[in-house]
Amino acid sequence: MSPFKHPPLGIPVDSAKRWTENYQLATQESGRLFLMAGDQKVEHLNDDFVGGHVAADDADPEHLFRIASAAPVGCFAAQMGLISHYGMDYPEVPYLLKLNSKTHLVKTAQRDPASLQWQSMAQVHDFVRHSGLKIVGVGYTIYPGSLYEPEMLSEAARIIQDAHAMGLLAVIWAYPRGQAVGNKEQDPHMIAGASGLVACLGADFAKVNPPLDAQGNMDARLLGEAVAAAGRTQVICAGGSETDSETFLERLHAQIHIGGTQGCATGRNVHQRSQPDATRFCQAIHALVVKNQSVEEAVKFLGDNH
């Protein structure tokens, strides 16, 4: 388990107190974060929500909220606009407001990625105040190496500082990408660089892609450099997409116990299942991440048909 974490310095005392409450809530008092990522309806448009092995439930955005409500996730990350439609019916969910998103239509080959802040922090403040929801933090994606890096780093730094001043957590999705990055997007040293960059921005969590070795294989040991570089900023990553549940959990366990990450961010692997399956899968992740149980213990939550 991670040790008690200080609130960030440089904010009013009452904000620090609220930050700590939000940190405890989001990490379920474990110091580890199980973030359910639900921003793909913009990032990938409808590609992740229909077709192939995707459960029919997933065609409806409410599916995301049903899972987040029924399952023991630390927080559910989605755009503020989507939450404004469903939050009234799922007030028990801890939410993280994803403040920027772009579609995947413009590929890196056409132009380096650019994603700008949607709502202003004043609007975030009003939303927190008026919604009555458990808003634990905000999220923002940066693309280090993109030609638009300067604009995104500037927005990220200001969002993080403002979020902290409101007592909210700040999570940065950090994906090196662009012509200058080429095929090094998941290079372990590149991921470590991105993680250290997020630490310098002042975020509480860095969400990174799992590093791959020269042959393109995942190996939790490759995470060590990134976790070290991030310092007190906690690193979370996903186990990859579309793997069978047990492999997913084994990888996640390795990421935490070998790689040193402090949680996970899971999207498609959760919401592409039917609600009952998704809930069971989240219980397994929760057991592993939050309750620090073994893969064997976690797998028991999956039931027979995993």
Add this chain to the structure above:
Amino acid sequence: MSPFKHPPLGIPVDSAKRWTENYQLATQESGRLFLMAGDQKVEHLNDDFVGGHVAADDADPEHLFRIASAAPVGCFAAQMGLISHYGMDYPEVPYLLKLNSKTHLVKTAQRDPASLQWQSMAQVHDFVRHSGLKIVGVGYTIYPGSLYEPEMLSEAARIIQDAHAMGLLAVIWAYPRGQAVGNKEQDPHMIAGASGLVACLGADFAKVNPPLDAQGNMDARLLGEAVAAAGRTQVICAGGSETDSETFLERLHAQIHIGGTQGCATGRNVHQRSQPDATRFCQAIHALVVKNQSVEEAVKFLGDNH
């Protein structure tokens, strides 16, 4: 009929109350929206207003207001500037302020589409306050896939949040377009992606083009994916342009009853008719959309010469 719709979360109580009143007014207490689109004088310059089969009445912008006043439309969408010239004489019309528009002069082949916010939200607020008109909401066009997508998504998100905070509805015109989109502009999966994106922006209605199959044919069944993806954001689309009235109504009925849309947005098909014809045509659409009548019942409003 659609069920009662919640006001968006995260706004003051009195704004939520005003939002509900505006929603009831715009949907004529039906939960379905008959939006009369009148922003083409910028979007298409004068192309839609003169020549060919276009009624002579249409050369004068007041024609739009005369129709909106005489016919049972849910709201009439136009630029605030145009409304500032005619609104005093048509105070009974429910208006929707279209906040961005561009001309069609610069084609996508020359540059990806870009359309920026015209009036500030503070100016919208003052206009609502001083005009005494029934302003039910605001509209804004986004072009997912354009190189200017980031700027437009950011403006859209802020406009929607501010509109809700004023108790106004937010309608997003969502047209995938740009070099990255190519000839997929009306692909059903693309339209579904755009609809889901609008839901994440937090809009109340997504105005999309009707999806086409691989052969370029319209089929209301293709709308299902979009309507599902939009969730609690209601999808409206048009029946296409320049079709005969009965075909138009049949398509619209199918969009609603097969496709699951909750209204329609009609522009040229209305205002290119003489005022009496346009009024009758709007009565037919109203019967179908708002009063949930059959095509046969709706057609009766058209009189003999349709």
Add this chain to the structure above:
Amino acid sequence: MSPFKHPPLGIPVDSAKRWTENYQLATQESGRLFLMAGDQKVEHLNDDFVGGHVAADDADPEHLFRIASAAPVGCFAAQMGLISHYGMDYPEVPYLLKLNSKTHLVKTAQRDPASLQWQSMAQVHDFVRHSGLKIVGVGYTIYPGSLYEPEMLSEAARIIQDAHAMGLLAVIWAYPRGQAVGNKEQDPHMIAGASGLVACLGADFAKVNPPLDAQGNMDARLLGEAVAAAGRTQVICAGGSETDSETFLERLHAQIHIGGTQGCATGRNVHQRSQPDATRFCQAIHALVVKNQSVEEAVKFLGDNH
């Protein structure tokens, strides 16, 4: 004569009162506007002010003010900076503040035209308050079809709304231009499109170039589409440059009585004359535009040497 014109909707009552006073002042209670355009010192640098047939008087910017003071113009349009140098000596002139201007150095072949707002509306407000001048309105140029159209439409819409809120008239110079427009700059349908666009921006007057037929000839009948498209926004255009005075007046009379325009905007045709000639020429235009006299009556003002 044009009927009484409503002040724009959506502004405070006292602003509407001031707007009406300014409208009456600028149109000399005729509903028609004789705008003396004096923004060429930026738009054309010194090209219009020296050489060839240009009167020697015109080399000095004060020439513009002397004419505007001595002649019965409805308003004199110039940049606020220029007015700040001379206004104290010509307080009787009704001024229109031209808020953007660019030089003609960068041609369309090099880059599409872009012209940005100079003074902020807060500065305009202070200038109106402290100058004690009769500021009747503001002007702004847009280039529909330029790649910079979005920025200019946004600035124009905000300027118009703020001007109205201060009780000032708003005049838009609308010149379709850019690679996308090509040689259609004075196409009648294009001019009509621009006029309708100005109406949607909410301006009181649209200043357009006179439309030309396929052979490049002027014909007042070609204005009909534009005047209709502009609706309650009044269209004014010039009679062309460097024509003899009588031809100018005949063309202007046709623009008004055949084309339906409600005034004129004249620059070079006025200020390139000596002061006495310019004054007489303005008296002729005034007779025709404001007093609704015939060409024959107007010509009498020119004296013998026209």
Add this chain to the structure above:
Amino acid sequence: MSPFKHPPLGIPVDSAKRWTENYQLATQESGRLFLMAGDQKVEHLNDDFVGGHVAADDADPEHLFRIASAAPVGCFAAQMGLISHYGMDYPEVPYLLKLNSKTHLVKTAQRDPASLQWQSMAQVHDFVRHSGLKIVGVGYTIYPGSLYEPEMLSEAARIIQDAHAMGLLAVIWAYPRGQAVGNKEQDPHMIAGASGLVACLGADFAKVNPPLDAQGNMDARLLGEAVAAAGRTQVICAGGSETDSETFLERLHAQIHIGGTQGCATGRNVHQRSQPDATRFCQAIHALVVKNQSVEEAVKFLGDNH
């Protein structure tokens, strides 16, 4: 001598009074301005300050302040940052804050020139208030014909208006430059255009390069068009660089008495001399510009070794 000059219109009464005091101070009650230009440490980096015939004194920026303090200059123009380092030791100098500057590293062949405002006008206001220095005005460079002309004209117009509202003079450095200007940078008609443009921006002084004839020769008579075009905006220019002192003074005398300029802006010709020489040279310029003396009288100040 120039007649008494009105303060610009449209500012509060007390600002007009301060403006007049600053005008009298800067022109040493002569109506002519001897501006010592000291912004080259950015514009030309260190090129003007070392090497060749440049006096060793000039390597130290304090040299500029020593000259400005000892010599009878009307104002010393430099960046606010530089003044913040030395002003406390040279409080008797009238300063002009140069608000934008760029290096000469990026040549026009690579990209058209762009120079943006450094300090905000609020910062200027605070500096004037807290420094206790005699700040008489502000300066700003525009490059008409550059692709970045729109941004610079907008900044210039706002700076001038704000400066006047604080009672400060506004001086515009106007250098036509860019691909569209080509080799016409010092064409007399082009310089006249730039001068008229500055008048429309509302500046008090236009600093331009001396016009050259078709053979590239300086001739004071070529200034006439520019001086006329500028109207009440006073034109100043330099006598060229690196000429012998007497030729410099003859050229300056001709600029004033033949060309009609009302002062001069001198940089390198002053500060590249040793302090004693620079002081003597400034006394000669002062005699000629401010005291309206002849070249013969002015030359006497130079001593034997000029």
Add this chain to the structure above:
Amino acid sequence: MSPFKHPPLGIPVDSAKRWTENYQLATQESGRLFLMAGDQKVEHLNDDFVGGHVAADDADPEHLFRIASAAPVGCFAAQMGLISHYGMDYPEVPYLLKLNSKTHLVKTAQRDPASLQWQSMAQVHDFVRHSGLKIVGVGYTIYPGSLYEPEMLSEAARIIQDAHAMGLLAVIWAYPRGQAVGNKEQDPHMIAGASGLVACLGADFAKVNPPLDAQGNMDARLLGEAVAAAGRTQVICAGGSETDSETFLERLHAQIHIGGTQGCATGRNVHQRSQPDATRFCQAIHALVVKNQSVEEAVKFLGDNH
């Protein structure tokens, strides 16, 4: 030792007093600055922190804080976000907030360097107020000669003025770079130009790269031009990277005593050592820079294994 330094002019009296306190603190009452640079986790990502000769300690960002705490550095420069994570445990360190940073992924060959301000000055103000840390100043990097020079000079000028108004020191990292600079990045005359530019921006310290002669060799005498050009702005530079300790100290001594610099900025040469070695190395630098001791005296701090 440098003489007492004036606070910058143009700020409130109490700010000048705080500035002086911060100057004394940062220079350890010596007038010379030993700046420990710790912004490389963004500027170079993780390249400087792992591999080769780099001490294993350096993989953890806290290593930087441990050194800054244990060693007699004048100030430790890092991004505000990183300081917000560790400052509470190292309150005795004098911090300098580095306000912009970019990664090295986009090379100059791909695009000229651009680095934008991260936190706003209002956020800096709040951080200073709430953190309780000894924040002595701010830092910002400019790239003269880059196509993005105008934006960076504008941000720098505003940051410096605001910093001074808060009583904070301002340090500018000035690195000529871009297509226009080519291989002249460390040319002595170019470095002098950059130093003079920083003086005009108003910064207190200019951090420059050491100039190289035509053969690419370092020579402290080459610094003379830059130190002179900077005037009252104090120049600091590094001794180069990856040299042995004694050579480093000899170069630094020459920079100060021959070149005339007033301190040093050292990053990799410090933090790539183990904590004990880094501390000893800092003690040696401190002896040389702050206590004005000889190289021989300074070397004694290194112990046996340097």
